[in-house]
Amino acid sequence: VLDTGERVITIALVNGNQAGKELSEQNQKAAFQPVIKVSGINGEPIFTSVDKKVNLTTDPELLELELLYYGVYCYGQGHGCSVEWDTENPDPLWVASTFFPTFNLRQMKASEFPGLTIFNMKRLFTEAPSVLINELRQFIAEYQKWIDGIETQSLQFSGDRKMSAERNIKKCRNAYSQINKSIDLLEKSCNGDGIVFRAFQLANEAMYIQRVRTLTRNRKPIDSEKINWYPFQLAFFLHEMVSFIEPSGEERKKVDLLWFPTGGGKTEAYLGISAFVIFLRRLRNTQDDGVTIIMRYTLRLLTLQQFERASILIFACEQLREKYNLGGSEIAIGLWVGGKLTPNSLEAARASINKQQRGALISGDEENPCQIQICPWCGVKITAQNYSVDMAASRMIIRCPNPGCEFHFRPHGLPVHIIDAAIYEHLPSFIVATVDKFSQIPLNDKPAALFGITSGKKPPELIIQDELHLISGPLGTMTGIYEAAVTRLCEHDGIQAKVIASTATIRNAENQIRSLYGRSHTQFPPQGISISDSFFASESAPDERPARRYFGVMGIGTTATTTLIRVNAAMLFATRYLEKLGFSETTIDNFWSIIVYFNSLRELGGASTQILDDVQSRFGYLAKTKFANVYPGIDADISYDNIVELTSRMNNSDITKVIQEGLKRSYRSDTHVDVYDFLLASNMISVGVDVGRLGAMIVAGQPKTNAEYIQATSRVGRNNPGIVVTVYNSSRSRDRSHYEQFLKYHTAMYRYVEATSLTPFSDRARDRGLHALFVSLCRYLVSGLLHNGDAINFDANNPKVRDCLLYTSP
Ligand SMILES: [Zn+2]
Incomplete structure (x- = not known):
């Protein structure tokens, strides 16, 4: 019995029947799948939540979860069975045991804004600037209204819940101002040199083309009215723009974490901003090409799939570069994975292509230059016969065999580089890489070109880390050390590259991001006061989106x-x-x-x-x-x-x-x-x-x-x-416990995501990795030390070497 007079009641069912050894008798005396159902005598609600009474935590993140999941209650727990309760009424009218618990997970759906057509990609690059800016302002004004609304609601909260709400509302207001700032900058651009606005238009046009190509490839009908951004994607796009329009600003220093449930459209959100960054850099200075964006994955498997998606966008960017005579070199995409997947040198690529063209099969474990088997643009199959190596141009040429394809007649084939040597030579604007590839930096002088060190270009200015939650444990720890080198090598005029990370499942993001990048972070979209509504997305009704x-x-x-x-x-x-x-x-x-x-x-x-x-x-x-x-x-x-x-x-x-x-x-x-x-x-x-x-x-x-x-x-x-x-x-206690609390667990699944950890500053991690960091920095930043033969020039008293040492010292 609790102080409030509430009671915790345990009900057990005991089968008192006796039965002999005969199976049929045992069956007759057994109770199969019995149900215990409890309800108020006159049908009134009599239940209160089991766990809302005690709250001992002081961790702000846990308190925030308390806030977000306020209203998600638990009314019972099974012992050897599971429990379900009335979910139709806000206060359940019954609680019952069950052997077959079920739960319908509702998907998050993008919010709709009737009357606003600003999400249409085509409009974003065809409509008059003043009309667009006006509508963007209307969209963001809705956001402000929503924030005001939750603020009013939170006035009735008290204690920790109120404090958490205040913190979250502040984050929403910050996101609002940052988006608003981008709109101001777009407007300012229209009244000035127009470059920022033009880059915004081009990025939207590229995204539009990318969608059309994807639909065409999947033989789906194309209706430009239906090619839209989700509100959270457009808002994220605007939110990120500031960091590139004004790279010296405070926004650039933060790691921005895009958090959205799986399957929600995260990839497209950061592809959009990628296109913007590529165009903005080129428009500001035609000759300023070079590697602009590095997108990283942890798994090769994933990398290939994402590479294909990103390819369509980059092809679209390249098409627009030609269409509008933007100048500069080809906008291409590179796959920097190497090792077991693709050959590192053009010679090896040529040998493998020749072998395959003669009809020889290569084993699945062998490195294979023919990674692109379908033209990203038109979807036609590409075989080894369509691959060749042009030594004079130092690139591998992949030619789409479809004469109807817009990329068929291009002299150098598809704007793709997947051989390391060609990537160092041509510096594709957009590089898709695996995290482990960065261990090449201390061992090899060639990657220096990617950071503009030997190529005379500016270093990359955007790093995208997908599936951030996977960068944890030992992998995360080692990545954290190499990351320090990448951060330093991407620094230009004292300005670091922007980092955008994304995930659907993360806890303890602040610590993880600090250990990995040494910076603080901003989550987008910020949560309000309930997990089921963040303005940009809300929980869908059962009939709205398949669950x-x-x-x-x-x-x-x-x-x-x-x-x-x-x-x-x-x-x-x-x-x-x-x-x-x-x-x-x-x-x-x-x-x-x-x-x-x-x-x-x-x-x-x-x-x-x-x-x-x-x-x-x-x-x-x-x-x-x-x-x-x-x-x-x-x-x-x-x-x-x-x-x-x-x-x-x-x-x-x-x-x-x-x-x-x-x-x-x-x-x-x-x-x-x-x-x-x-x-x-x-x-x-x-x-x-x-x-x-x-x-x-x-x-x-x-x-x-x-x-x-x-x-x-x-x-x-x-x-x-x-x-x-x-x-x-049933013989594992953890499994039993999950089964017995099935409904409680499933109603708030994302809440129980574990905190991950990485420890790049631990003794053992430093023993294993710190020398790699030091060597990388010395090779790439101290003149005369880059090449393999240069080790003889090493001088510990060189002030530049001392700078590297200082940077390495914790
Ligand atoms: Zn094609």
Whole structure:
């Protein structure tokens, strides 16, 4: 009994029946899936939330979470079962036990602003400046109104909640002023030299073309009225512009963190600002080309996919450079990953191309220059026959074989560089790189060109770090050390490059960003006073945007393996039965390929034989016996054995094949033999697999981290509704606890994301990495030390060397 008179009540159900050893007798005396349901005597609401009474934390971030999730309550916890409660009423009228808890996750949807057409990309580069600026002001005025609104609401808060609200409202006001400043600068530009405004127009035109190309490639209809920014994307674009228009300003010094749930359109938001930066730099000085933007990823797999997306935008930029005679060198994109993926030298590239042109196959582990297999612009297949090396121009030429493609006739083919040597020579404006590639800096003199040291260009001015939450642990720690070198090398006239990071799942961002970049950060969009509304996006109603439905299953009195087999068989049966129910091809396709997620390779190991044997025979049993009367007509003898794995033990080209081709094959009523029945995946799937048709997933055991659970399960239900069934292992206490608190956990999933840590300043990390930092700086910043033979010139008393030492000393 609490001070307030409220009570915590535990209700247990005991089966007092006695039964002998006979199975039939045991079954008769057992209670199957009993339900305990509690409600007020006259139906009145009698429940209060379990955990809202105690609050001991002082950590501002935790207090902020308290604020944002205020109103997300928990009314009970199961013991050996799960609990659900009435979610239709604000104060629940009942609480009940359940063995099959479910939860509908609502997606965030972009807010709409009827009457404002400012989000239309085409309008942004065709409309008269005064009209545009006027409308941008209206948009931002709405934001101000919204901030005023939450401020009024928060007046009734008290204590910590009030303080957190005040902090958040201040952040919203800062975001407002920064966006407003950009609009001022745009207006000022229109009345002045017009450069900033022109760059803004060009960036929007490039983004528009990029959208049109993507739609064309996917054979979708093009309606320019529907090619729009999401409000948060346009707002982010405006928010970031200041840092480049006035690089010496305070805004430039901060790391800006774009935080938005998975699948929300983050990539497009920073592609837009990238185009702006490229054009602004060129318009300000035609000769000022060189590497302008470095976009970094942690995984090669992801890198290739994102590279393709970014390519379309850069191709569009290059097209506009020609169309408007902007001058300067070609605007190109570079893939700087090297090592096991692509050859480092043109000679090696040529040898490999010749080999492949003669028809020789190269193994998946071998480095391969022919990474681009589809023309990003027109979507036509590109083979080794379309690759060649032009030694005189020191570049590899990739020619799109489609004569109808606008990039077919260009003398140097597609504006793409994927061989290291060519990247150092041509300095593409936009470089996509993996974080580990930066370990080349101390070992190699060539990358100096990227930072303008040997090329006489300005260094890159924008660094984009995607999936920031992955830069943690040992990888993050080492990255943090190399980052210090990158930061210094990108510095120009005392101004550092802008860093934009993005993630969907992060906690403790301030510490992580400080350790990584040594700077403070701004999150965009700032949260207001509730997790379900940030002005730019709000939680959608169930019928507005397809949601994901989560189910929890825990087998009691049986092994986890048996439970998993049965869940797999049931899912297989249910998805195959959609045919019998007469659903459309699209709907059936949506659930046809079942993803089974495993927490370790060991657990995944035996799964494919299990699916071939046990799941298949259980499926036969369901069809012939258990469901024969209720769901008749399923052919029990068809075997659904198109099974594929997606794990880190596969080589790059196989992984790419599964993701780019296999998973995209769709079910058709006349054939489904080449469509995957099951995809057995390790945590490899959690990053970068973005296939819209996937809608069914089984998670074998609660993943180790909550961020991982969110990332993995977000792979389904991206375009259409999705189902996730999590199978808990009853012999693991953590799994049990997740099952017993299923609803509480799922209503506030993002809240439970773990804080990540990286420790570049720890002793061991410094032992491992500090010399690399020192060597990098000496080589690149002290004249006469760059090349491999220059080590002899090293002089510890050289003041420049001492500067490097000083920079390195913590
Ligand atoms: Zn093409």
